[in-house]
Amino acid sequence: xxxxxxxxxxxxxxxxxxxxxxxxxxxxxxxxxxxxxxxxxxxxxxxxxxxxxxxxxxxxxxxxxxxxxxxxxxxxxxxxxxxxxxxxxxxxxxxxxxxxxxxxxxxxxxxxxxxxxxxxxxxxxxxxxxxxxxxxxxxxxxxxxxxxxxxxxxxxxxxxxxxxxxxxxxxxxxxxxxxxxxxxxxxxxxxxxxxxxxxxxxxxxxxxxxxxxxxxxxxxxxxxxxxxxxxxxxxxxxxxxxxxxxxxxxxxxxxxxxxxxxxxxxxxxxxxxxxxxxxxxxxxxxxxxxxxxxxx
Amino acid sequence: xxxxxxxxxxxxxxxxxxxxxxxxxxxxxxxxxxxxxxxxxxxxxxxxxxxxxxxxxxxxxxxxxxxxxxxxxxxxxxxxxxxxxxxxxxxxxxxxxxxxxxxxxxxxxxxxxxxxxxxxxxxxxxxxxxxxxxxxxxxxxxxxxxxxxxxxxxxxxxxxxxxxxxxxxxxxxxxxxxxxxxxxxxxxxxxxxxxxxxxxxxxxxxxxxxxxxxxxxxxxxxxxxxxxxxxxxxxxxxxxxxxxxxxxxxxxxxxxxxxxxxxxxxxxxxxxxxxxxxxxxxxxxxxxxxxxxxxxxxxxxxxxxxxxxxxxxxxxxxxxxxxxxxxxxxxxxxxxxxxxxxxxxxxxxxxxxxxxxxxxxxxxxxxxxxxxxxxxxxxxxxxxxxxxxxxxxxxxxxxxxxxxxxxxxxxxxxxxxxxxxxxxxxxxxxxxxxxxxxxxxxxxxxxxxxxxx
Numbered sequence: 137x138x139x140x141x142x143x144x145x146x147x148x149x150x151x152x153x154x155x156x157x158x159x160x161x162x163x164x165x166x167x168x169x170x171x172x173x174x175x176x177x178x179x180x181x182x183x184x185x186x187x188x189x190x191x192x193x194x195x196x197x198x199x200x201x202x203x204x205x206x207x208x209x210x211x212x213x214x215x216x217x218x219x220x221x222x223x224x225x226x227x228x229x230x231x232x233x234x235x236x237x238x239x240x241x242x243x244x245x246x247x248x249x250x251x252x253x254x255x256x257x258x259x260x261x262x263x264x265x266x267x268x269x270x271x272x273x274x275x276x277x278x279x280x281x282x283x284x285x286x287x288x289x290x291x292x293x294x295x296x297x298x299x300x301x302x303x304x305x306x307x308x309x310x311x312x313x314x315x316x317x318x319x320x321x322x323x324x325x326x327x328x329x330x331x332x333x334x335x336x337x338x339x340x341x342x343x344x345x346x347x348x349x350x351x352x353x354x355x356x357x358x359x360x361x362x363x364x365x366x367x368x369x370x371x372x373x374x375x376x377x378x379x380x381x382x383x384x385x386x387x388x389x390x391x392x393x394x395x396x397x398x399x400x401x402x403x404x405x406x407x408x409x410x411x412x413x414x415x416x417x418x419x420x421x422x423x424x425x426x427x428x429x430x431x432x
Numbered sequence: 433x434x435x436x437x438x439x440x441x442x443x444x445x446x447x448x449x450x451x452x453x454x455x456x457x458x459x460x461x462x463x464x465x466x467x468x469x470x471x472x473x474x475x476x477x478x479x480x481x482x483x484x485x486x487x488x489x490x491x492x493x494x495x496x497x498x499x500x501x502x503x504x505x506x507x508x509x510x511x512x513x514x515x516x517x518x519x520x521x522x523x524x525x526x527x528x529x530x531x532x533x534x535x536x537x538x539x540x541x542x543x544x545x546x547x548x549x550x551x552x553x554x555x556x557x558x559x560x561x562x563x564x565x566x567x568x569x570x571x572x573x574x575x576x577x578x579x580x581x582x583x584x585x586x587x588x589x590x591x592x593x594x595x596x597x598x599x600x601x602x603x604x605x606x607x608x609x610x611x612x613x614x615x616x617x618x619x620x621x622x623x624x625x626x627x628x629x630x631x632x633x634x635x636x637x638x639x640x641x642x643x644x645x646x647x648x649x650x651x652x653x654x655x656x657x658x659x660x661x662x663x664x665x666x667x668x669x670x671x672x673x674x675x676x677x678x679x680x681x682x683x684x685x686x687x688x689x690x691x692x693x694x695x696x697x698x699x700x701x702x703x704x705x706x707x708x709x710x711x712x713x714x715x716x717x718x719x720x721x722x723x724x725x726x727x728x729x730x731x732x733x734x735x736x737x738x739x740x741x742x743x744x745x746x747x748x749x750x751x752x753x754x755x756x757x758x759x760x761x762x763x764x765x766x767x768x769x770x771x772x773x774x775x776x777x778x779x780x781x782x783x784x785x786x787x788x789x790x791x792x793x794x795x796x797x798x799x800x801x802x803x804x805x806x807x808x809x810x811x812x813x814x815x816x817x818x819x820x821x822x823x824x825x826x827x828x829x830x831x832x833x834x835x836x837x838x839x840x841x842x843x844x845x846x847x848x849x850x851x852x853x854x855x856x857x858x859x860x861x862x863x864x865x866x867x868x869x870x871x872x873x874x875x876x877x878x879x880x881x882x883x884x885x
Binding site: 177178179180181199200203260264265266267269270289290291292294295297377378379380381382384392393395396397398399 | 534537538541544545563564565567568570654655656706707708709710719724848849851852853855856858859860862863873
């Protein structure tokens with residue numbers, strides 16, 4: 137009886153959030169889904185049924201969307217790999233028990249507290265592609281210290297400009313990845329390292345064969361978190377480079393086609409495809425974690 | 433069974449997580465605009481309370497994106513004039529800040545969808561406004577007002593069709609900017625020993641001399657400035673009649689003339705600075721006056737940027753000395769215009785107030801109050817030239833004598849949907865430089881929008 141009443145009370149406590157989420161998240165997802173199946177172009181809503189036309193046009197008949205997919209793949213691979221490698225490296229350094237660890241930990245984590253817009257504006261200055269007499273930013277630094285070979289066009293580079301956008305993104309999120317790895321490293325009992333040392337393993341071998349395999353769940357979590365950030369990247373690109381097709385990604389296409397071009401149906405279809413791509417990434421992961429947690 | 437429930441729960445959790453991020457792009461403007469809206473209604477509420485039983489005609493709410501610099505100052509000057517002429521009507525300035533009106537237009541769209549229009553709002557004269565608001569039955573024709581005020585006689589004859597649909601005029605243009613202006617560096621041209629080119633062929637010859645001095649020939653900025661360049665190349669290469677025909681379906685986008693024009697455009701891009709995509713229009717214009725580039729093709733707000741004092745964000749330069757100007761190659765005698773204008777909604781809450789505002793906005797006094805401060809010329813041809821600087825005086829001469837055509841980038845000749853499809857085709861062209869696929873994408877855009885059959 138008591139338990140039943142507690143359960144009821146608990147349910148009532150979360151009911152407001154359930155209702156709010158039901159309307160403002162799932163209700164709007166449903167509405168977006170409906171709009172994506174319509175011919176809505178223009179200011180006023182038009183729910184005329186269009187079937188999957190918006191989706192088939194995007195996927196099979198839209199060169200811009202192909203550019204978006206290509207850019208997203210390049211950005212995601214570089215951003216996730218960059219964060220994982222740099223994050224692990226920083227975490228291993230901090231794990232050596234050096235003095236002032238707390239200071240460095242905060243230092244590496246701070247970029248995460250900044251919004252992508254701020255990061256973008258600063259890196260827009262740093263990655264100024266101007267050369268010759270108007271050289272500035274990092275290129276000017278390279279010029280002054282004699283590293284001329286490093287001077288480049290950054291995000292204005294033809295074809296591969298999107299790779300430059302990964303640099304500020306890595307700068308911002310690698311501290312967070314470090315925190316994840318540091319937590320993982322601290323959770324590994326010293327006994328295991330001791331045992332490996334007793335067995336004659338070198339420090340490198342310990343990391344290679346003991347630590348890294350134990351960090352695999354952390355790596356997976358980090359990949360999922362970073363991956364869904366990178367699929368949705370929008371603000372960083374806008375702040376660094378503005379609206380330009382060479383650096384287009386689905387979120388920017390969604391924004392411009394909906395609000396600049398008034399193609400509401402097409403914009404909604406891009407939104408649904410984005411949601412789907414994030415869901416494909418995250419659902420198996422959540423399923424796996426919750427199942428393993430249930431087993432514990 | 434248990435596993436099934438777990439899966440459903442997971443799906444819910446995932447969708448929550450995922451949609452949190454998703455919403456930043458799709459609905460943040462809506463929530464932002466909701467915030468702005470409640471602010472507007474709040475201020476309205478207080479004015480209504482203080483006016484107590486003021487009649488419906490006792491106020492007017494005017495919506496614009498003039499919130500900073502010369503624009504805001506010009507609007508203030510017009511509001512002052514309005515208060516003198518209509519002391520009984522309370523003026524509510526519902527301006528929304530944000531780059532070139534993007535935010536304001538999102539807010540306006542939300543208000544119109546909710547059936548809560550302001551009494552009048554700002555829009556780019558021409559198809560941007562007609563394609564959006566006339567198509568949605570939101571604004572009324574103003575032919576009677578034009579006739580009652582004698583505006584037909586004081587505005588250029590070739591302007592009227594560009595701001596009308598089926599013989600109905602839909603907005604009152606307050607200011608005029610010119611798009612087809614080429615800004616030059618006279619010192620650099622003298623050093624290179626070249627005259628200001630009047631055709632694209634002369635332009636290419638001039639470029640060789642300038643590039644031999646290791647200078648940039650044509651300064652360009654980010655993608656929208658490339659579209660601005662494209663429209664001037666189309667106009668210069670096709671001529672007035674065929675350029676106008678592009679937007680009415682009379683000129684075939686797939687024709688050989690358009691191919692020639694697009695090939696010229698591709699050739700022009702070969703003479704542009706390599707870091708264009710990272711520059712704003714100000715950065716690009718500044719290359720000219722700094723002596724790094726010889727030419728820049730941009731609207732005449734560049735004059736405001738060059739000539740106004742450093743205190744107000746300008747460069748404080750002397751016209752005709754630090755910089756010169758000419759019609760962009762091949763467009764002499766043509767005035768490619770864009771304009772901010774105001775409309776009369778179908779369901780204006782205070783139609784009398786709205787009419788009063790439009791009367792002021794179209795009047796000589798109103799336009800003379802606004803334009804010298806904003807740095808543009810009057811839509812009327814009878815404004816006092818003494819109020820304007822050297823460049824604007826030359827623009828006023830051209831405005832009253834030249835043939836008027838509309839700008840693409842700034843909303844006159846194509847509606848938003850068409851323009852955004854052209855922008856996509858242009859963006860792809862800037863990355864692959866394939867004239868053939870560019871032209872077929874432009875033709876497809878015209879067909880899909882319904883302007884070409």
